[in-house]
Each structure stands twice: as structure tokens, then as C-alpha cells.
Amino acid sequence: MGTKSSLPIIFSLCFVLASCAETIDEGGNTPKITELNDFETIVSSDKMVLANPHRIRFEDRKGLIIFDSSLEKVVRLSLDGEVIHEIGSKGSGPGEYQSVSNIHLSDDSIFLVDDRQFIIHQFSQDGNHISSLDYGDFGTHRINKPTVINQEKLLIPNPASGQALFKLINRNGEETAQFGEIPEGSTDELDYDLYRAAISNREIPPYFKPHVFAVNNGEESVFMVYEAFPKISNYDLTGKLLWETETIDLPEIVSVSTGYYNFMNMVLRQANAVQPLRKYIDGVSKNGRLFVSTNTSHNNPLWIHEFENSGNFLNRFVFRSDVGLKSHFDIDINGRRFFVITKEGEIRAYPF
Template sequence: MKRIYITVSLLILSSCSTDKSPFNEVGVTELEQFETLVSSDDNLVVNPTIVKFDNDDNLLVYDSRRGELLKLNKLSEVVGKYGNRGRGPGEFLRVNNVFHIEDYIYIIDDIGLKIHKFTVDGVYETSLEYKQKAGLTLPPLPPVPAPDLSFLDNLYAVNINNQPIITDFDYVLLPAEQMENTVYKIADFEGNTIMDFGEIPEGSSFELDYNLFRTSISNREVPNLLIHNVFPVKGGSGSGEIFMVYNAIPRIEKYDANGTKIWSKEIGDNPEIDAIKNAFFNTMQEILSITDAVATFRAYTWGVSDKESNLYLATYNSPELPLWIHEFDKNGDLNQRYKLVSEVELLPTFDIDFDNNLFIVITKESEIRTFQF
């Protein structure tokens, strides 16, 4: 039997948990009015995939087509640039994430496996090399002889699962090289390990077993191979807190700066993504009837936290669904469900201007918009 590896960014919800957030009891706020910050007609960016607000009314925008990280002011003028595509000092192959911490800009290169550090003025300072997470690494997606995959339009959206982030105090959260007890480690910018961080969920597996994967899909259950997929979100309070978002379970955990878990909360049934969950299992069953295949997926795609330690998580977007952003309070309880309505598809990455209550999003037509909430 022919075998195919499929790397897919999807949403899925586990049907089994004990402490779930009651989604159906929380109201929905529809956001339809928007302002365009950067139009596709401006020709400033060709294919923006990451946008970050730096609290000085500037935007950091990564253009994946041109291989540029630009700083735009509130007039949408280019006022800064950080690195460029390449293999030299301060250059990157692909940007996975960007962080503005105090007087520095940090760029995560998930192909070159480096973290580049620049001053806010664009002066390159140094880089930290890191290793990929432990466990199975899936090859890129090949052509797939499969049924309708239109719900996977955001297949190549940025995937921050098990990728580094910059924390408070100039520390780096790196994926664990050997997942024996933890999924991450905290290190300084010299690469020296300070402590292990984040728990490996019970039932996780790091060995590829096609029969087990196929059985899990047939039973519409999360394969054990995917349970440890997680992305961290830096808390916005400045205290060093970190949220861990386990996608396949799905579960949110909150840790303090010393690596102590404050709380853990599994996320309840989510009506927003039931359709995608069903489409995923149905499509995977059809693919697996043809060939051996493995897919990875995400319950949430991106996260942002504010000064009060509220957590905002984006769900995957598709042509059939708007972009949803779920707001959780500092204790992990769901506060609000925001539905961003748009005539064009919105990418599942975002940032927030908290002073003005604005979601900052990117459209598939390469525009940058804000939605007031």
C-alpha cells in the first residue's frame, strides 16, 4: 500500500473531558464593521501572513512572498525593516513568529532553526540556534488523491505548534529536544537551559503506527500521536506567566514564571468548529481507504494575552466559516465568542490593539483590517 504523509492545520475537538468550558452558555458578538489599514492596492506587501501591533501605533508585518519583515506606522508608511530572506547573519528562510519585547525585535525562523535579535531601530545583534522538537517530523504535503478538500484552504497558514516564543525577562521558550517529561524548556539567549517546562499529556505517543492512527480516525478520536501538539502564549501582564494551548485535546494550562502550573482547563464542545471536525474525520477516512497517511491539526491557531491575563484564541478559518476569536479570562473560563464577518476569507492569525479594542487581521486578498470589539 502506498504511504503518504499529510501535514494539515485543522481544528478538532475531543469529546472526552471532565472540566469543560460551557460554550453554549456564552453569547456571540458579531463584528461586521471594519477599517482597512493596508489595502492590496497600496502594494506595500504582497502576501502578509503575520501581523503584530507594537503598542506604539506601529505594525510589524511579515510578507512571506517578498521575505521581508516591515514596520509600518499608523499612516501605513514603511518606517523600518528587519532582516531579509537568506542564510547570512540576521537573515531568515521563513518567519514563524515575531516578538517585540522592550527595545528588541525577535524573529523566529522555523526552517533555519534560528531566533534573530534586532534592536527596534533595525540593527542586527545576534542569533540563537535551536533544535526541532523531539519526536516524529512529517515531510511536506505531497499531491493528495483525496475527495473535496476545500475546507483546507488555509493549509499553509502559519503553524506555531511546538515552536519557540520569547518570554518576559529576555528568556526563550524552546521545544524540548527529548520529550521525556516536558514539551518545552526555558533558556537564556545563550541557549543555556534554566528549567524544563510544560507537561506531556497522558496518552501521548511519539511513534508512528498507521494502524493505530487509522483506528483512531475510524472511531473519530484524537490519535495519540497528536496529543502533545501545543503552542505557548506569553502572558500580557509582564509577570512571566505563560499559557499552554494543547490543540488536540483541547486544553489550556497556565504557568507562572517559575514553571509552576497555576491551573488546567479542558475546553468544552465548540459549535463553531463542529463542521470542520466532521469534515476532517470524514475526509481522513476516505484518504486512509486509499493509502496510509498522517495529518496534524489544530483546535486553535493563534493566541494573544492582555495585561489582565485574559487569553484570546483564534479558530481555523475556511470559506464556509468566519473567523472566530474566543476570549478566556485569567482563570480559563470562556468570556466571549467573537465572530468576525467578512466578504473575503480572513487568515487565522491576528493581534490586538488593546487600548482601542481592535482586532487586527489579514485577509486572503492581502489586506490588513481592524474590527472594533
């Protein structure tokens, strides 16, 4: 059985950050901001269809798949906001989950990642359970999450003793490649002395340096998004590094850092507590391009950055809203619209 270490207590109070100035690099190398103000409401809060949607995936011509953490269920919705059917259910048996940290789609399957039980469930498009895989049997990380490449290949976070952040395995657990450089100065154990010193010096805490989420780029490559830097690396499926880039000094990213250090300095004067530094939070790949989200606070705008398959920084989208927007999203790339979730439990489509 693989490593299934317990998580540290994460301090999760909301903190307020300063609004971002809407400026661009004077040299013209930073993309201008595209403001998105108009939206269509797919699911309104007064319809009582959803309570607290947490994860969202769009399927072309099929609608949306939503994990609702309060209802504790995964549902498929039409683009009219009507429930078509449920997928799996709460529990610990075949096809049952305790939580869903991510949803991955292939042409004919839906994969649900249950990071509490270390299980990946596979369902058919009509919601029938096909199989379940205990990825904890292959060893795994306490924070980073797996990514489904296809029916036969899984990207699994390495345990703390690993030489890389992730490994590519087949469904028999046989390793075929390693992915993701472990940043210098990383630690896998929370040391409050180190954590306090990093916060005081406004540096990335060593405990959060190796926190990375992977985004599948079809059958071509995998994007590795380092949450705290933020840095993005792109690997082919043999584990070869194709490119990497860091996004720095953007007002929206600086705002995240500033608010984080100010807030944690205040909290740590009162007690030992820890909260992740997450400059990038979620990502989606469409047509070879990578879209990643950052959220400057629970009430300030949601931002999404777009990168080409070569790593070139293309677009900065900012979403204007009368209510807070969550950071998890998906894209209808052909219809040119983002699907986002509000703090009120609504699903919105913003055209771009």
C-alpha cells in the same frame, strides 16, 4: 547540536466544513457570541504592498510588523499601511532568515523565530540586527515552536525524549524550569496504522496530542494551548501549574472536528496522508488575558475566544467577512480592535 529531525509530509489541501450554529450553553456558562461585522482596511489588496502576509504583530503607537511569506520579508508598516522599513532579510547569515514562524516583541527589541534554521534573531526597534541564537543547540521538538519571554529567557520545546513539552532556559542554555504535561497516549513518531484507526474512530491521533503552542503572559506566566483537544494550561515562570481548562462542545469547535474527520476519512481511502488537527491555531496575551483563534474553514468565519488570567471563559468573537480570514491575528487592546489578515492579502482592523 540538538535534535533537528525532519518533518513528515503534511497533506495540506483545503477542506470545507459545515457552518457553525450560533448557540450557547443552555445553562448560561458559555459566553454569548459577539459578532464583528464592521472593519477598517489598513492595507488593501490593490495597493500591492503585501503579497501573502502570514504573521502580524501590533506595537502600540508604532504600527504593525508583518511577515510576508511570498515576499519572504518582514516589514514594519504604519497604521496608514505604508512601509516604514524592513527587518532582516532572506538568507542564512547574521540576521537573515529562511522563514519566520513567529514574531515576539519586547519594550526595546523585535525577535524573529526562524524554525527552518532553528534560530531566533533579535533586532532593535529600528530594524538593526543585535544577535542570533541557535536554539537547536539546546535540543528541540520537530513541530512545537519556541517562545521568547524576554531578552534573557526563552521557552524551548523539548525533544521527543523530554519529560515535559517545554523547558525555560537562559541565553547560555541553562535550564531553569519545565513546562507542559505530555498527554497520555502521545507518540512522537507517525504511525499510519494508529493514525488511520484514530481517524476512523473520530479520536485525536496520538501524533497530534503533544502539539502545543505557548503564549507569553508578560513576566507573570505562560499559557500552554493544546491545539487538538483544545486544552489551555497556565504556568508561572517556576514551572508551577496555576490552572488548566478544556473548551468542549462549542459549535465552532465541533465544526472543526467534524470537518476534519470527514475530510481525512475520505483522503485516507485514496492514499497515506496526514493533516494536523488544530482546534486552536494562534494566541495572543494582552493585559493578562488570553485570546485564541479557531477557524472553521477557509471561507467560514474566524472565531476568537477570550479567557481571563484565572481561566474563566469571557467572550466568543466571530468575524464576518466577504472573503476568507486567516487565523493569525493581534490586538490593540487599548484601542479595542483586532488586526486580522484576509486570504486576499489585506490587513483589516475590526473594532470590538
